[in-house]
Each structure stands twice: as structure tokens, then as C-alpha cells.
Amino acid sequence: MPVLRGVGLALAAGEQVALIGASGAGKTTLLSALALMQAPLAGRLQLDGRDPWALQRRERQRLRATLALAPQQPPLPPRQRVAVAVLAARLPGMSLARSLRTLWSPPDAPLAQAALEQLDLPDKLWLRVDRLSGGERQRVGLARLLVSEARLWLADEPLAALDPTRAERALAALQRNAQERGAALVCSLHQVDLALKHFPRVIALRAGRVVYDGAPTGIDGDLLDELYRSQHDAPPEVAPLPQPVPLPQAMCR
Numbered sequence: 001m002p003v004l005r006g007v008g009l010a011l012a013a014g015e016q017v018a019l020i021g022a023s024g025a026g027k028t029t030l031l032s033a034l035a036l037m038q039a040p041l042a043g044r045l046q047l048d049g050r051d052p053w054a055l056q057r058r059e060r061q062r063l064r065a066t067l068a069l070a071p072q073q074p075p076l077p078p079r080q081r082v083a084v085a086v087l088a089a090r091l092p093g094m095s096l097a098r099s100l101r102t103l104w105s106p107p108d109a110p111l112a113q114a115a116l117e118q119l120d121l122p123d124k125l126w127l128r129v130d131r132l133s134g135g136e137r138q139r140v141g142l143a144r145l146l147v148s149e150a151r152l153w154l155a156d157e158p159l160a161a162l163d164p165t166r167a168e169r170a171l172a173a174l175q176r177n178a179q180e181r182g183a184a185l186v187c188s189l190h191q192v193d194l195a196l197k198h199f200p201r202v203i204a205l206r207a208g209r210v211v212y213d214g215a216p217t218g219i220d221g222d223l224l225d226e227l228y229r230s231q232h233d234a235p236p237e238v239a240p241l242p243q244p245v246p247l248p249q250a251m252c253r
């Protein structure tokens, strides 16, 4: 069954877009489609004027190297050092020899360190990934975007595991770096306040359809109610709990 229906979007180079919508609205599915993780069942997707799914596999891989996706839970190898995990984002553009060196003894470690510092992780470079907290791991996933050479950065709930202060700082780092590098940024967010405050364009999804695409100033309380209202019209009837059954004395000791 299709998850997204009738989605029509165009994204310009260097544009910054927040994707909002209730859980299950289709945000991750849209990001995966943009990251070429899955082909659309119908319709057309074009990157740089080309249909990636009509290209030869090798050419599609080359196109994929221009995209970087930070999933909600970055799949980082647990025993890998943070430096290697971050710099792995640059592997698609590297020669085989440099890739092997990066995996063994990363020559670009200062680049990874600079990205980690911007994300409040100044002292984790040589730690193993499985020693990190959930929020730290999520920021390592974002550091991968910061060092990548992609022109389209896709971040799926990048702030989900972060406290409010780190969330603001991480979002600022993402937006600043994307702007400096001329990369487009599409970021799905459950923090609607941050989406409306920091992004010039907001796309709202409901049940797989785009219900708003424009400036944050056009989003009002009614639209937010519609977006986050349950998909079911009325709350389900909840059966009353059975009366407590008194336990025999012997079971209470």
C-alpha cells in the first residue's frame, strides 16, 4: 500500500526545509525516497533533472554520493571509533587507498573533531561508538552530515534524543554548515516550535499528503490541530478495568 500520495515538491539548491506532521504521516518515507533508498511506486522523482531510477546502477550510486541521510537512529558499528564513524560519510568521494586509510587511521581526524566540537562533543573522537549515550550517538550521526561532501542533507528527527539546549545548538550547527557549504537541508522535526522559528519553508504532511508548503507564517493553530489530531475521529472506547480481585492472605506475604 502506498504511504505517500500526490506529493509534488521542488527543492532548490541550498534551500532549507522543515518537514512536520504527526507520527506515521510519512516524513521518514519521504526522506528515504529523496535519499534514493526506495524507488517510488508511481510518479516521478528527478535529481539535477535526471530520473535516478532510470540510470544505470553505477551512475545511481554516483548520484547517491551527492546525498547524505542522517537517520533517526544512525546505524553506527558499535566497536568503531567515533572518528572513523564520522569520516565514513566521506568514503563515497574517496579513492580506494584513501578509504582504507580512513578506516584504519583517519588522516582527516581534525575535520571530524571540528564537527564534533560544533555539536558539543569535544572529547569523544577516539571513543568507541558503543560507549556513547543515545543523544551522543545521534549527534555523531549529525557530525557525519557536517563532514560529508553531499549537496543535499536529509536529517530524520535529528533532535529526537537531545535535550532542549543541545537541540537548539545542534540545529543551528546543521543550518549554519549547510548554508556555508551551499547544501540543501531537509529536516523532519517533531519540535514544531523550532521548525517554525528557524526554517524559511515548512512542509506539512498528513496521512501521506502534503497539506501545507510555504512560509512558517502561514501555519496557524487550526492547521496544527488538523495535523496532529488523531487520524481516528473519536477516541476509541476504553473498556472499564475489571474490579480488583482480593488476593488470599498467603499470596501477599
Ligand SMILES: Nc1ncnc2c1ncn2[C@@H]1O[C@H](COP(=O)(O)OP(=O)(O)OP(=O)(O)O)[C@@H](O)[C@H]1O
Binding pocket: 003, 021, 022, 023, 024, 025, 026, 027, 028, 029, 030
Ligand atoms: N516498509 C513499510 N511497509 C509498510 N508500511 C510502512 C513501511 N514504512 C513505513 N510504513 C508505514 O507508513 C506510514 C508512514 O511511516 P513513516 O515512518 O514515513 O512516518 P513518520 O511520519 O516518519 O513517523 P514518525 O514521526 O513516527 O517517525 C506508517 O503508517 C508506517 O507504518
